Amino acid sequence: LNKKLIDKKTLNYQEKKQVQDLLERQKKLQNEVEEMKLQNQKTNMKEAQYSEVDESIAEKQRQLEKLFEEIMSDEMKQLFEELQRMMENLDKDKLNEVMDKMKFSAEDMEKALDRNLELFKQLEFDKKLTETIDKLKQLSEEENKLAEKTDEADKKDQEKLSQEQDKINQAYDELKKDLKELNEINKKFEEPNNFKIPEQKKEDIQKDLDDSKDNLKDSQMKKAAKSQKDASKKMEEMSDMLFEMQQEMEEESLGEDIESLRAILENLVRISFDQEELMGKLSTISRNDPQYTNILDQQKNIKDNLVMVEDSLYALSKRQSMIESFVNREISAINDNVDQAMVALNNRVIPTAMGKQQFAMTSVNNLALMLAESMKKMEQNMSMKSSGKSGKSCPMPGQGKPSAKSMRQMQEKLNQQMEAMKKSMQEGKGEKGKKGQSGPGSMSEQLARMAAQQGALRKQLQEYRDQLQKEGSLNQKGINKALEDMERSETELVNKILNQETMRRQEEILTRLLESEKADMQREQEERRESNQGRDLPKPDPASFFNKMGESSRETEFLRTIPPSLRPYYKSKVNEYFLTIPSSN
Structure with missing residues (x-):
């Protein structure tokens, strides 16, 4: 459609319809964003009303809400309104300019939505796992109390105790379904968590619960009490196992993400220096110099390296809510300036090329600053997790009194x-x-x-x-x-x-x-x-x-x-x- 706008002075009915369809598509995308935002807010409000939310989960919820708020930027809304106005009084040149901007904004918006959906799924997984751990801990306490009652009970209490045991057994059946569901959710992630159900422990608990039920049915109170205590103890152990697994998954994931971000930053450093060096060469070369084609090749290499950075950064942002939403928009700005620099270099318009290169390098530095701040937050988060796990701050390399x-x-x-x-x-x-x-x-x-x-x-x-x-x-x-x-x-x-x-x-x-x-x-x-x-x-x-x-x-x-x-x-x-x-x- 952009090509038609360049080649023709006016648009016919079919081409106008294409522009209108584009607007409708963007409206639909905007509605999806609003719907997801509302769903997330309702879920958070409901959980806050009926249960105490874990602080780490609450922080992730706040970060996700912020990301949803930032998907539909003010610039994007202005582009929509401008494009709608131009549909009535068609200005070919302005329409082409707006649609070109809109292309990048729409791509950013779709990427942001995909990213938020992946983060939303991870948040739901984290919440469900936390709830399952808490349920298992609660069941352990209930089974232990029942064991104490059974140990002191007479045969006449057998029916009442059996009913209480049945309730616990049913609750455990539901909990096993939750574990299975968690496993299925995890498999659907682009990069699944290192989540494994402790199958042996799960089966051992089931056996103890079944034995408790059978012993109560046979009025063998002492045996029933022992089975109940065994089940309670194993439930607590399984709860601890799942909790430790959750902590290890988070720490492992965060550690890997910090290393990924460090590698991205290193690549950006190299790109920044390469671009600076290339600008220096370009300022001393003539457009007719035989070496000019080398400049083009080097700029293309920088562009290819930026594509790899963009892919790595986007993949990382889908795992880490601490990566700010404008980071992905900034890399789009870098690519846009590099593309324009490539066009100017191909046309041998050196001043324009150098201007776009400078803009690109400034954006690279901006991006590096944003990522440096994000990495700082991630490292602080990692330090807090280590501190919470060990009861004291985890020593970093080089700590202690220097000589x-x-x-x-x-x-x-x-x-x-x-x-x-x-x-x-x-x-x-x-x-x-x-x-x-x-x-x-x-x-x-x-x-x-x-x-x-x-x-x-x-x-x-x-x-x-x-x-x-x-x-x-x-x-x-x-x-x-x-x-x-x-x-x-x-x-x-x-x-x-x-x-x-x-x-x-x-x-x-x-x-x-x-x-x-x-x-x-x-x-x-x-x-x-x-x-x-x-x-x-x-x-x-x-x-x-x-x-x-x-x-x-x-x-x-x-x-x-x-x-x-x-x-x-x-x-x-x-x-x-x-x-x-x-x-x-």
Whole structure:
């Protein structure tokens, strides 16, 4: 239809009908969204009214409600209204423009609806599993109470006790149906949960319940009471098994999703640097240069990589409600700009191509920021789950009191890298991406990595200071000054400032760390004198620290190179993420 709008000045009746059909299709889609939204709200209200909802389930419900609210964006509604107005007074050019926008909005809307439906099904599965666990726990308690009654009862109570046992047996039959239904629901997921019914335990419970019924029928009260107690105990065990399975499924799924998101972020980092490098090449090349076709090939490779990112991100968003809804819309904006850049490159209109490339790169940085925030939430959620399971926070790699010696060694290494980079910048080599002592990559990439390393060291020094304060042995005012200087250096590295003043400050930081190392040694000597048995403080290995930190810093380091067009709020959020994430991984 878009092609016909380009080729013809006016549309005939059949073509107008096609536009009208498109509007009807979108209205139908909108109605489906509203219907699903209402269904979700009604279910939530009903559950809140008649039962106490688990907090984790309630949070997922709130997230899903928010996603449903965001499906039908204001922009989409405006496009509908605009298209309807144009049907009466046809303006071919405007109609073509609106329909082109509408195509992307409609695709986003359909994707969002599919995503929400998958999340809705997962939420229903989670709720049903939680309800089943609670029912089983309740049945266990009822069976245990019945066992106590039976143990003290006479034969004359046999009929009444048998009736109570029958009710419990019937309830257990219903519970087995619930388990079967859960299994069927799970099989229908695009990526099923690792859910398995404990068949042996289920059959053992059934046998004990049947024995209880038969013994009561034969008025063998003691035997019946024993079978009832056995059934009660096994029900409780099965309830615990299902609960542990539920927790493991959630933790396993969340852990896998965090790793998937980390990989997506890494790919976005690479795409951002590739696009930046390509823009640099394009700015120095003529449209008639024989190498121009290489530019086209490289832009196509970037586009192909973005398609893989989009597919991975969409699959992840169907499992994780913590991925914001506008993330999928942002990737559509990236693809749109890259497509337009490809068209401009094919037509050899270099200024237009560079403009679209810049828009695409800005959108990539926006997307990375959104995903970084989502990953932060997911990691916090993972930490809370671990804390709830163990009763205390799960220790992260690198936790514990860092030693002043290891920090001094890492700071010394970082200072050497910065000095090498400063010389490279003075010689005009940094922007050309030549290799220096600080490793391969562009100047932006190397400065970003240095900022990440300084941020990680600052975090370690803060922990070191806090630990000394708890021990009551902090008497070095220099630590606070070192922390201030570290933060100032991070800010300068973010803004690509690396001068003699920066290096002077770095030397002062190193001097203060040397003082802390000396104080550490003195404290250790005093402890050895006071104790019959000395002990060594654990000292993290600098090389392994940077290797571990490198994996997480790669997905965040480029966020420091955000284009000037990004709003200050987002830039500050990037800085906050950049400075905190590397040291927590």
